Amino acid sequence: xxxxxxxxxxxxxxxxxxxxxxxxxxxxxxxxxxxxxxxxxxxxxxxxxxxxxxxxxxxxxxxxxxxxxxxxxxxxxxxxxxxxxxxxxxxxxxxxxxxxxxxxxxxxxxxxxxxxxxxxxxxxxxxxxxxxxxxxxxxxxxxxxxxxxxxxxxxxxxxxxxxxxxxxxxxxxxxxxxxxxxxxxxxxxxxxxxxxxxxxxxxxxxxxxxxxxxxxxxxxxxxxxxxxxxxxxxxxxxxxxxxxxxxxxxxxxxxxxxxxxxxxxxxxxxxxxxxxxxxxxxxxxxxxxxxxxxxxxxxxxxxxxxxxxxxxxxxxxxxxxxxxxxxxxxxxxxxxxxxxxxxxxxxxxxxxxxxxxxxxxxxxxxxxxxxxxxxxxxxxxxxxxxxxxxxxxxxxxxxxxxxxxxxxxx
Amino acid sequence: xxxxxxxxxxxxxxxxxxxxxxxxxxxxxxxxxxxxxxxxxxxxxxxxxxxxxxxxxxxxxxxxxxxxxxxxxxxxxxxxxxxxxxxxxxxxxxxxxxxxxxxxxxxxxxxxxxxxxxxxxxxxxxxxxxxxxxxxxxxxxxxxxxxxxxxxxxxxxxxxxxxxxxxxxxxxxxxxxxxxxxxxxxxxxxxxxxxxxxxxxxxxxxxxxxxxxxxxxxxxxxxxxxxxxxxxxxxxxxxxxxxxxxxxxxxxxxxxxxxxxxxxxxxxxxxxxxxxxxxxxxxxxxxxxxxxxxxxxxxxxxxxxxxxxxxxxxxxxxxxxxxxxxxxxxxxxxxxxxxxxxxxxxxxxxxxxxxxxxxxxxxxxxxxxxxxxxxxxxxxxxxxxxxxxxxxxxxxxxxxxxxxxxxxxx
Numbered sequence: 143x144x145x146x147x148x149x150x151x152x153x154x155x156x157x158x159x160x161x162x163x164x165x166x167x168x169x170x171x172x173x174x175x176x177x178x179x180x181x182x183x184x185x186x187x188x189x190x191x192x193x194x195x196x197x198x199x200x201x202x203x204x205x206x207x208x209x210x211x212x213x214x215x216x217x218x219x220x221x222x223x224x225x226x227x228x229x230x231x232x233x234x235x236x237x238x239x240x241x242x243x244x245x246x247x248x249x250x251x252x253x254x255x256x257x258x259x260x261x262x263x264x265x266x267x268x269x270x271x272x273x274x275x276x277x278x279x280x281x282x283x284x285x286x287x288x289x290x291x292x293x294x295x296x297x298x299x300x301x302x303x304x305x306x307x308x309x310x311x312x313x314x315x316x317x318x319x320x321x322x323x324x325x326x327x328x329x330x331x332x333x334x335x336x337x338x339x340x341x342x343x344x345x346x347x348x349x350x351x352x353x354x355x356x357x358x359x360x361x362x363x364x365x366x367x368x369x370x371x372x373x374x375x376x377x378x379x380x381x382x383x384x385x386x387x388x389x390x391x392x393x394x395x396x397x398x399x400x401x402x403x404x405x406x407x408x409x410x411x412x413x414x415x416x417x418x419x420x421x422x423x424x425x426x427x428x429x430x431x432x433x434x435x436x437x438x439x440x441x442x443x444x445x446x447x448x449x450x451x452x453x454x455x456x457x458x459x460x461x462x463x464x465x466x467x468x469x470x471x472x473x474x475x476x477x478x479x480x481x482x483x484x485x486x487x488x489x490x491x492x493x494x495x496x497x498x499x500x501x502x503x504x505x506x507x508x509x510x511x512x513x514x515x516x517x518x519x520x521x522x523x524x525x526x527x528x529x530x531x532x533x534x535x536x537x538x539x540x541x542x543x544x545x546x547x548x549x550x551x552x
Numbered sequence: 553x554x555x556x557x558x559x560x561x562x563x564x565x566x567x568x569x570x571x572x573x574x575x576x577x578x579x580x581x582x583x584x585x586x587x588x589x590x591x592x593x594x595x596x597x598x599x600x601x602x603x604x605x606x607x608x609x610x611x612x613x614x615x616x617x618x619x620x621x622x623x624x625x626x627x628x629x630x631x632x633x634x635x636x637x638x639x640x641x642x643x644x645x646x647x648x649x650x651x652x653x654x655x656x657x658x659x660x661x662x663x664x665x666x667x668x669x670x671x672x673x674x675x676x677x678x679x680x681x682x683x684x685x686x687x688x689x690x691x692x693x694x695x696x697x698x699x700x701x702x703x704x705x706x707x708x709x710x711x712x713x714x715x716x717x718x719x720x721x722x723x724x725x726x727x728x729x730x731x732x733x734x735x736x737x738x739x740x741x742x743x744x745x746x747x748x749x750x751x752x753x754x755x756x757x758x759x760x761x762x763x764x765x766x767x768x769x770x771x772x773x774x775x776x777x778x779x780x781x782x783x784x785x786x787x788x789x790x791x792x793x794x795x796x797x798x799x800x801x802x803x804x805x806x807x808x809x810x811x812x813x814x815x816x817x818x819x820x821x822x823x824x825x826x827x828x829x830x831x832x833x834x835x836x837x838x839x840x841x842x843x844x845x846x847x848x849x850x851x852x853x854x855x856x857x858x859x860x861x862x863x864x865x866x867x868x869x870x871x872x873x874x875x876x877x878x879x880x881x882x883x884x885x886x887x888x889x890x891x892x893x894x895x896x897x898x899x900x901x902x903x904x905x906x907x908x909x910x911x912x913x914x915x916x917x918x919x920x921x922x923x924x925x926x927x928x929x930x931x932x933x934x935x936x937x938x939x940x941x942x943x944x945x946x947x948x949x950x951x952x953x954x955x956x957x958x959x960x961x962x
Binding site for chain 1: 609610611612613614644645647679680681785786787788789790863864865868869871872874877878881882883884885886890891893894896906909910911913949950951953954955956957958959
């Protein structure tokens with residue numbers, strides 16, 4: 143056996159060389175029923191400057207912390223020492239004032255971590271267009287610095303949640319011939335119950351020794367297969383980002399960007415976190431794996447998968463437990479991907495409800511039974527005879543989603 | 553004054569040279585509470601072979617009637633004598649058998665209209681994947697042929713409705729220096745209350761004299777500004793089509809595809825029908841005009857408008873009457889269009905809630921008041937300084953939409 147991947151405890155501080163903390167600094171509103179102030183500032187610090195990689199939102203309405211993090215990583219040639227993040231305020235659409243606050247937030251974290259400001263990555267999540275209170279951030283960073291610990295992952299994770307229905311963390315040990323290293327991660331998702339929440343954050347750590355350029359390519363690849371392969375409602379926020387830091391403290395070196403041990407380990411952590419984000423999506427009651435096969439090109443496979451995974455008619459049918467293959471066929475047909483109706487097929491779980499262009503409505507009740515479960519797979523073959531495929535994860539579309547997002551944001 | 557456009561009665565038979573009928577032939581199920589069988593077959597016949605143009609769905613899961621209509625129009629060099637359409641069954645995803653029924657349906661209509669089968673355009677709307685009963689179609693065509701009349705537009709219109717909440721018709725007279733001609737139209741929309749309904753049909757007539765190639769270019773242009781500029785849920789059906797026939801019976805000739813009288817007249821008819829389709833969208837409570845300005849290219853303007861008009865978060869905010877400019881900015885930012893946040897603006901009606909990158913939340917209550925109305929306009933400037941713009945029409949996204957589409961289709 144070349145490698146073994148084992149679940150371990152510890153989240154983002156499972157890998158050696160990282161400490162974390164989560165504190166309350168008064169940005170997030172306290173709920174009337176809550177006994178204490180909610181955690182809203184997370185600090186993650188590496189023992190020494192470490193290779194770091196990031197993927198950022200493609201939204202052109204980019205939030206200030208995203209702009210500053212991107213600058214820092216470019217200037218440091220892919221090295222970082224600390225991540226600082228707050229919830230409750232996205233510091234997005236806040237203009238020059240917001241940029242100044244983001245830079246000061248990085249400076250405060252640098253001071254706390256004993257590094258240069260350019261060694262800090264930062265993230266914010268919460269309401270768009272609201273000014274971020276710098277004095278609260280400074281107080282929060284100071285107290286977080288005092289609480290940094292090797293078991294601070296849980297507090298850091300809770301500090302980046304907004305209204306996520308449950309926390310999301312994962313860590314694994316990867317046993318290889320050259321030794322054992324570990325990978326940890328925390329994420330927050332799309333519980334956009336308070337409108338204008340700007341949303342997806344993922345923080346990953348490893349104690350493998352990986353050079354910055356390799357780390358960057360590995361993170362891009364893994365993100366495409368995990369965080370970029372999920373959808374709740376097709377919306378891409380102003381603040382989305384994923385950071386990955388490698389402390390090297392395990393002593394295990396990874397030198398290639400196709401190293402299967404690092405890729406599989408990261409896939410286990412990032413894939414779990416990504417699917418948990420979907421499972422905790424607004425109003426979601428079902429987690430659906432959408433597999434597209436028989437595509438003429440890889441781009442076509444992704445295009446069809448993305449169109450199906452975001453189709454309101456597909457997502458409402460899943461909500462209703464309706465094995466409505468017509469909607470899947472219509473979504474694939476309008477996606478722009480090459481599609482041959484007479485050879486196309488649709489399966490709900492293992493049940494072929496549309497096979498080589500022929501409906502099998504006599505199997506509808508078997509398919510409907512599969513759709514009662516909390517998790518299911520739908521497979522669509524585009525009928526082109528091509529060998530390309532793509533897998534995405536989505537959730538159903540419920541009346542609760544509308545209720546959550548239609549409520550006035552008072 | 554170069555031209556005057558006046559509303560007139562008559563719908564699709566307002567223009568001289570056309571007769572229409574709508575009959576019941578047993579394809580659409582009778583509702584238990586209904587005293588009579590619902591109309592489900594429409595026949596529209598020109599007095600003589602007439603220039604005709606069509607725009608069809610771009611969905612690659614193309615329904616049989618769409619394939620046959622496209623063939624006929626290509627073979628006849630843009631001439632047609634009759635339109636036959638049924639509701640209750642889309643004849644989509646029905647394979648070779650469905651193609652044979654579509655050809656036989658055209659032959660029956662040709663026999664009734666006294667023309668060649670290649671002179672018939674056909675359309676079907678209703679459930680996908682269900683076989684279309686040819687004997688019922690033949691019976692229906694025979695009785696429709698007997699009932700053809702100069703005031704048959706209303707019956708024809710009702711015969712193409714599925715579960716549209718209200719009928720959609722419009723006709724205008726266009727007074728020009730060269731004489732008066734008229735334009736009429738009927739349409740059915742997206743009341744997809746019965747799942748797998750395959751959906752949008754628009755039939756337009758005019759008694760202007762227009763050559764087939766000019767008619768084709770005019771219809772494409774007008775469709776892009778009207779039927780292609782609306783969205784209910786971003787779904788494009790397997791059966792969508794718009795037909796336009798020109799009898800020439802008014803004696804008024806139009807020779808140019810930029811003729812303002814014909815374009816404005818068609819815009820009045822097709823624009824009205826398109827907006828009525830949105831107003832009658834599933835679960836819709838509000839009609840929203842989305843105007844994008846300041847785009848670097850026309851393609852960018854349409855891309856941003858389409859992304860905003862289909863955004864679940866924008867549409868739920870409109871449902872809740874929430875002047876949530878952050879969602880509009882985020883949708884524009886993720887659309888792929890060039891976007892300059894610091895110069896971008898958002899207005900709800902006349903109220904600038906985000907102006908050159910600066911939030912004006914003190915105007916939120918004024919904007920919220922505007923959003924109480926059944927109709928509103930939102931305007932987004934992309935901030936690039938470009939002069940390109942686009943206008944789309946959309947509706948809100950309600951819990952009722954989910955309820956309608958999640959209900960199991962038995």
